[in-house]
Amino acid sequence: MIRVKRVVVPEILDELDARDDRAVRSRRDLRMVNGFMRGQSWIVSELKKIEGLQRVVDLGAGDGCLAAEIVSQIPDLEVVCVDLVPRPMALDDRVGWWQGDLFDYHDYDETTVVVANLFLHHFKSADLKRLGHLIGGVQALLVAEPYRAKLGMVMGRCLFPWVNDVTRHDMMVSIRAGFREDELGEILGCDFSWSEQRGLFGGLRVKGIRR
Numbered sequence: 001m002i003r004v005k006r007v008v009v010p011e012i013l014d015e016l017d018a019r020d021d022r023a024v025r026s027r028r029d030l031r032m033v034n035g036f037m038r039g040q041s042w043i044v045s046e047l048k049k050i051e052g053l054q055r056v057v058d059l060g061a062g063d064g065c066l067a068a069e070i071v072s073q074i075p076d077l078e079v080v081c082v083d084l085v086p087r088p089m090a091l092d093d094r095v096g097w098w099q100g101d102l103f104d105y106h107d108y109d110e111t112t113v114v115v116a117n118l119f120l121h122h123f124k125s126a127d128l129k130r131l132g133h134l135i136g137g138v139q140a141l142l143v144a145e146p147y148r149a150k151l152g153m154v155m156g157r158c159l160f161p162w163v164n165d166v167t168r169h170d171m172m173v174s175i176r177a178g179f180r181e182d183e184l185g186e187i188l189g190c191d192f193s194w195s196e197q198r199g200l201f202g203g204l205r206v207k208g209i210r211r
Helices: 021-037 039-047 065-073 125-133 152-156 165-176 184-187
Strands: 055-057 078-083 095-099 114-116 140-146 192-198 203-210
Touching: 021 039, 021 165, 039 065, 039 114, 039 203, 055 065, 065 078, 065 114, 078 165, 078 184, 125 184, 125 192, 140 184, 165 203
Parallel strands: 055 078, 055 114, 078 095, 114 140
Antiparallel strands: 140 203, 192 203
């Protein structure tokens, strides 16, 4: 089997003004892609299985869609989003928002479950190791990321006619920056019990439970 080397490079959407028409269209495209990959619904489903769930921190929350879905399905849960962008105006009031660099956020403890949907692939291995040190004491980690494989790139290209130029570029970049089996847990270095599954549309779902 031919392995695709992991390569992390900037994505166009990260550099565009949020009001740019190409950015607005690309975010709409990404909601469609995320729907196919079903990472968000998997994360919510797994959260429901965790006994004594008290607090969730959503890294790279973006438009807050995942956090809003969490509080909708699991009421009275404390949910905090961490992102560089300002809090979305329409976000559910029950969701907290911390704006800034995720490496400056330190409010994790043994009651915290960290979630991230299509976010960690933006970081090189050295930064992921830093993140692993920060979150090593949390209750659990739930991550949905691109699965790095030739087939995923072929599947991504099948969507090209329905998405704009920004999405076409960034999809390929995201897949090349994604992860293979057992890779993310090894990079993070957390002392968790790890389990993984692959989705039908190029997704890798990683669950880590503190030992």
